[in-house]
Amino acid sequence: MECQTKDFGQEYKAEMRAVRDSMDVLNGKWKIPILSSLCYYHKRRFSDILKDSVGISNRMLSKELKELEINKLVERTIIDTQPITVEYKLTEHGKTLRTLINHLTDWGIAHRKVITGK
Amino acid sequence: MECQTKDFGQEYKAEMRAVRDSMDVLNGKWKIPILSSLCYYHKRRFSDILKDSVGISNRMLSKELKELEINKLVERTIIDTQPITVEYKLTEHGKTLRTLINHLTDWGIAHRKVITGK
DNA sequence: CTGAATCCTCTGCGATACTG
DNA sequence: CAGTATCGCAGAGGATTCAG
Numbered sequence: 001m002e003c004q005t006k007d008f009g010q011e012y013k014a015e016m017r018a019v020r021d022s023m024d025v026l027n028g029k030w031k032i033p034i035l036s037s038l039c040y041y042h043k044r045r046f047s048d049i050l051k052d053s054v055g056i057s058n059r060m061l062s063k064e065l066k067e068l069e070i071n072k073l074v075e076r077t078i079i080d081t082q083p084i085t086v087e088y089k090l091t092e093h094g095k096t097l098r099t100l101i102n103h104l105t106d107w108g109i110a111h112r113k114v115i116t117g118k
Numbered sequence: 119m120e121c122q123t124k125d126f127g128q129e130y131k132a133e134m135r136a137v138r139d140s141m142d143v144l145n146g147k148w149k150i151p152i153l154s155s156l157c158y159y160h161k162r163r164f165s166d167i168l169k170d171s172v173g174i175s176n177r178m179l180s181k182e183l184k185e186l187e188i189n190k191l192v193e194r195t196i197i198d199t200q201p202i203t204v205e206y207k208l209t210e211h212g213k214t215l216r217t218l219i220n221h222l223t224d225w226g227i228a229h230r231k232v233i234t235g236k
Numbered sequence: 237c238t239g240a241a242t243c244c245t246c247t248g249c250g251a252t253a254c255t256g
Numbered sequence: 257c258a259g260t261a262t263c264g265c266a267g268a269g270g271a272t273t274c275a276g
Contacts, residue, residue, distance in 0.1 A: 012154065018226030019150050019219060025229065027145070029269075032137050036130065046238055057270060062239055072232055083237045084276085093232045096225070101137060103221045107214070108136030111143065114190055114211045147249075164258055175250060180259055201256085201257045 022100070025071055030056050030064050032101065035090070038074065039098060043089045073097065140218070143189055148174050148182045150219065153208070156192065157216060161207045191215065 026032060030053055037052035038044055044052070050061055065088060068074040073094035077087045090097075144150060148171055155170035156162055162170070168179055183206060186192040191212035195205045208215075 012158070015219075015223050016151060016154065018223040018230070021226035021230055022222040023144065023150070026141065032141070033134060036134065040130070055270095057272095058239065059241090059271085060269065063269090071229075078238095081237090085237060086239090093229075096228065100221060100225045101133075103218060104140040105133050105136040107218045108139035110214065111189075111211075112136065112139055168258095173250095175252095176259065177251090177261090178249065181249095199257090204258060 025073070026100075026104075028064065030060055031068070034061070034064055034068065035073070035094070035097060035101070038088060038090050038094070039101075043087050046086050046088070049088065068094075143191070144218075144222075146182065148178055149186070152179070152182055152186065153191070153212070153215060153219070156206060156208050156212070157219075161205050164204050164206070167206065186212075 033053040033056070034049055037049050041048070041052075046058075046061065046065075049065075050056060050058060053061065065074060065076070069076055072091055075089050075091050077089075079085045079087055151171040151174070152167055155167050159166070159170075164176075164179065164183075167183075168174060168176060171179065174182075183192060183194070187194055190209055193207050193209050195207075197203045197205055
């Protein structure tokens with residue numbers, strides 16, 4: 001594989017911005033665990049995601065879900081029970097992350113082999 | 119695309135670990151700019167990468183390069199000039215990152231379209 | 237049950253100065 | 257030139273408590 005971009009000026013800056021956009025979305029300790037939970041259970045309640053993402057606090061979960069919603073990756077639905085419950089699910093756009101996460105997974109596995117030699 | 123993993127227990131945990139491995143390597147403000155510089159210029163000196171990665175401090179560059187070297191993504195070669203210079207380049211393993219970065223770029227572009235609508 | 241509010245700690249990162 | 261050493265701040269994230 002040729003390891004070059006055509007132009008280290010223009011195109012390079014655009015690429016940097018795009019990669020940063022992706023990283024910003026995925027960044028932090030909890031984004032991917034949360035997304036994975038929503039990916040598996042197509043609908044999931046707050047307290048359930050809390051259990052799936054082992055170790056997270058409600059403060060963090062709340063914050064992260066809000067960001068994911070702002071980024072149009074997750075949809076929030078209030079269910080009018082007593083007491084109120086809330087359901088979260090991936091948007092169509094959110095589902096496209098699955099592919100990206102798969103790539104990250106694959107490279108991570110290959111990388112671990114290189115580092116640990118196994 | 120079906121958005122599921124086969125098993126939310128076993129396989130899920132392995133995937134989480136792999137993704138985190140990838141993210142750890144790429145994490146932080148400067149890893150990708152540095153890698154991109156090395157990707158374009160197949161060999162590059164410390165002071166040059168410093169200029170490529172606009173805004174980075176020598177302290178940070180030094181730290182990041184060290185981490186990349188530990189992760190076997192980058193190779194360091196001391197050139198015995200006066201004063202000494204040092205050349206960095208991607209390892210074979212490091213070059214495999216290009217593909218991953220491309221995926222991150224592509225998704226970042228698509229994501230920006232969704233968010234900004236343009 | 238689903239958060240919001242507070243408080244506190246720890247880490248990433250910038251600025252600057254110094255060394256071989 | 258290629259780093260290392262020190263300092264300081266801002267933001268990420270944990271624990272706990274409160275509210276609708």
